[in-house]
Amino acid sequence: xxxxxxxxxxxxxxxxxxxxxxxxxxxxxxxxxxxxxxxxxxxxxxxxxxxxxxxxxxxxxxxxxxxxxxxxxxxxxxxxxxxxxxxxxxxxxxxxxxxxxxxxxxxxxxxxxxxxxxxxxxxxxxxxxxxxxxxxxxxxxxxxxxxxxxxxxxxxxxxxxxxxxxxxxxxxxxxxxxxxxxxxxxxxxxxxxxxxxxxxxxxxxxxxxxxxxxxxxxxxxxxxxxxxxxxxxxxxxxxxxxxxxxxxxxxxxxxxxxxxxxxxxxxxxxxxxxxxxxxxxxxxxxxxxx
Amino acid sequence: xxxxxxxxxxxxxxxxxxxxxxxxxxxxxxxxxxxxxxxxxxxxxxxxxxxxxxxxxxxxxxxxxxxxxxxxxxxxxxxxxxxxxxxxxxxxxxxxxxxxxxxxxxxxxxxxxxxxxxxxxxxxxxxxxxxxxxxxxxxxxxxxxxxxxxxxxxxxxxxxxxxxxxxxxxxxxxxxxxxxxxxxxxxxxxxxxxxxxxxxxxxxxxxxxxxxxxxxxxxxxxxxxxxxxxxxxxxxxxxxxxxxxxxxxxxxxxxxxxxxxxxxxxxxxxxxxxxxxxxxxxxxxxxxxxxxxxxxx
Numbered sequence: 001x002x003x004x005x006x007x008x009x010x011x012x013x014x015x016x017x018x019x020x021x022x023x024x025x026x027x028x029x030x031x032x033x034x035x036x037x038x039x040x041x042x043x044x045x046x047x048x049x050x051x052x053x054x055x056x057x058x059x060x061x062x063x064x065x066x067x068x069x070x071x072x073x074x075x076x077x078x079x080x081x082x083x084x085x086x087x088x089x090x091x092x093x094x095x096x097x098x099x100x101x102x103x104x105x106x107x108x109x110x111x112x113x114x115x116x117x118x119x120x121x122x123x124x125x126x127x128x129x130x131x132x133x134x135x136x137x138x139x140x141x142x143x144x145x146x147x148x149x150x151x152x153x154x155x156x157x158x159x160x161x162x163x164x165x166x167x168x169x170x171x172x173x174x175x176x177x178x179x180x181x182x183x184x185x186x187x188x189x190x191x192x193x194x195x196x197x198x199x200x201x202x203x204x205x206x207x208x209x210x211x212x213x214x215x216x217x218x219x220x221x222x223x224x225x226x227x228x229x230x231x232x233x234x235x236x237x238x239x240x241x242x243x244x245x246x247x248x249x250x251x252x253x254x255x256x257x258x259x260x261x262x263x264x265x266x267x268x269x270x271x272x273x274x275x276x277x278x279x280x281x282x283x284x285x286x287x288x289x290x
Numbered sequence: 291x292x293x294x295x296x297x298x299x300x301x302x303x304x305x306x307x308x309x310x311x312x313x314x315x316x317x318x319x320x321x322x323x324x325x326x327x328x329x330x331x332x333x334x335x336x337x338x339x340x341x342x343x344x345x346x347x348x349x350x351x352x353x354x355x356x357x358x359x360x361x362x363x364x365x366x367x368x369x370x371x372x373x374x375x376x377x378x379x380x381x382x383x384x385x386x387x388x389x390x391x392x393x394x395x396x397x398x399x400x401x402x403x404x405x406x407x408x409x410x411x412x413x414x415x416x417x418x419x420x421x422x423x424x425x426x427x428x429x430x431x432x433x434x435x436x437x438x439x440x441x442x443x444x445x446x447x448x449x450x451x452x453x454x455x456x457x458x459x460x461x462x463x464x465x466x467x468x469x470x471x472x473x474x475x476x477x478x479x480x481x482x483x484x485x486x487x488x489x490x491x492x493x494x495x496x497x498x499x500x501x502x503x504x505x506x507x508x509x510x511x512x513x514x515x516x517x518x519x520x521x522x523x524x525x526x527x528x529x530x531x532x533x534x535x536x537x538x539x540x541x542x543x544x545x546x547x548x549x550x551x552x553x554x555x556x557x558x559x560x561x562x563x564x565x566x567x568x569x570x571x572x573x574x575x576x577x578x579x580x581x582x583x584x585x586x587x
Binding site: 010011014015017018021022024025026027028029030031032035043044048049090091092094095097098099102103104105106107110112113114115116117118119120121123124125127128129130131132134135147148150151153156182186207211212213214217218229230232233236237241242243254257258261264265268269271272 | 317321322426463546
């Protein structure tokens with residue numbers, strides 16, 4: 001047994017470690033918010049954790065970068081992410097449902113393949129998909145980004161787990177006895193029960209799509225089609241701190257790049273903040289990481 | 291046992307309604323899971339004219355003067371990343387579970403988890419600023435560890451540490467939440483019994499809690515190993531920001547990218563992609579077969 005003195009020391013050390021890591025995780029976010037309000041000279045000369053008053057100026061400069069290309073990139077991000085979410089839900093929910101509650105030849109094999117592919121890092125298939133689509137002459141199209149992103153085995157697995165644990169087969173059998181066909185059983189009985197998992201799959205799919213960098217970076221060569229994540233790299237090369245060549249005539253000042261980074265994460269951050277309770281429950285219960 | 295499982299004994303090769311339900315997903319699985327892998331495999335064993343090349347592409351890419359250094363970079367990063375990830379995720383999950391209570395517990399988990407919202411280019415950009423001593427809020431620490439200027443900070447020898455730091459910042463929180471959830475599933479009586487037997491908190495953690503988390507730790511390590519071999523966006527952006535100090539051939543995935551986009555050598559690119567895919571497939575296949583974490587009925 002530990003003495004009281006040792007326990008006190010242990011408790012203090014533990015608290016310090018927990019708080020130190022809290023600072024490590026939060027400080028960059030706080031800095032990001034503050035730095036986006038500063039002028040370029042403030043950013044270097046002022047206290048790193050002070051606020052400036054140039055948010056509007058930075059915003060205006062950001063919006064005028066290459067004739068407002070940032071808005072185009074954000075629009076592309078929204079388009080790609082949402083189209084993929086819709087497609088993902090349309091194919092994953094029925095598939096997970098069927099894997100959990102219906103019998104058909106090949107079910108087990110499909111389930112195992114889904115698991116294996118789900119555990120592959122998403123980037124592992126990007127170059128092979130590029131090689132395939134370039135053979136089919138489909139690169140640099142919206143479909144070349146949206147379709148591969150819509151393939152989301154993790155969503156199928158989540159749906160499968162949900163239907164096999166939370167919805168009883170007897171209930172569905174009752175619906176079938178009452179004369180519902182397979183489609184009506186799914187849409188009228190199963191789907192209304194599946195709202196939580198639809199939300200969860202939609203959330204993970206949206207965040208993954210929004211943050212996807214490698215796939216659009218490889219598929220889309222022209223700036224007009226970039227999503228925000230890829231657009232950021234173009235801004236990076238126009239910022240003097242990180243590219244001395246552009247010097248004083250730089251198109252992007254560092255605080256504007258900070259603001260662009262903030263804009264690029266804002267949608268996901270908002271979704272995170274509003275759904276954290278439900279998310280953490282999902283992570284802990286679903287037993288998998290998105 | 292549900293009705294379909296009972297009916298499963300009378301299977302035949304006819305189409306069932308279930309096939310219609312999985313058809314959309316199946317098409318995507320084939321188009322963007324299986325077909326690209328098979329096509330990349332085909333490219334990797336043929337030459338640019340389409341003739342069979344055996345392992346020539348694998349040999350050529352392996353002998354490329356950039357291959358072994360890239361492999362070394364990725365390996366160094368992986369060792370650092372997996373060691374730090376395991377130690378700190380477990381320590382923090384155990385501490386949050388033991389020390390914190392009530393609202394502070396929820397708040398800490400949330401704070402650790404939030405950076406997970408940032409991934410890809412956004413988090414790397416943010417960290418380029420964090421690592422620039424002229425603007426960083428932790429400039430003193432950065433100077434002490436890696437030097438006075440941004441260029442000295444991102445010198446090649448430091449990169450595995452920096453990439454580890456970025457990956458830890460964005461990824462660790464999710465794992466802390468997962469481990470915390472797993473800790474909660476350990477029955478209270480088990481821990482109480484150990485305490486009655488005279489075990490202190492450290493003994494409880496080492497002898498009772500960690501062994502019960504073993505599956506989850508293996509899961510975390512395998513997924514992180516597979517994801518880590520794919521290193522791309524971090525070195526790509528650092529290379530861009532370093533003004534040529536760091537090459538664009540730092541990682542294996544970058545090298546595969548260069549083969550396809552700079553050299554127009556799709557066969558070589560496919561060979562490296564297949565190398566990486568095999569590592570990832572071994573990890574995930576092994577885990578699905580032996581891990582016991584996922585129920586497949």
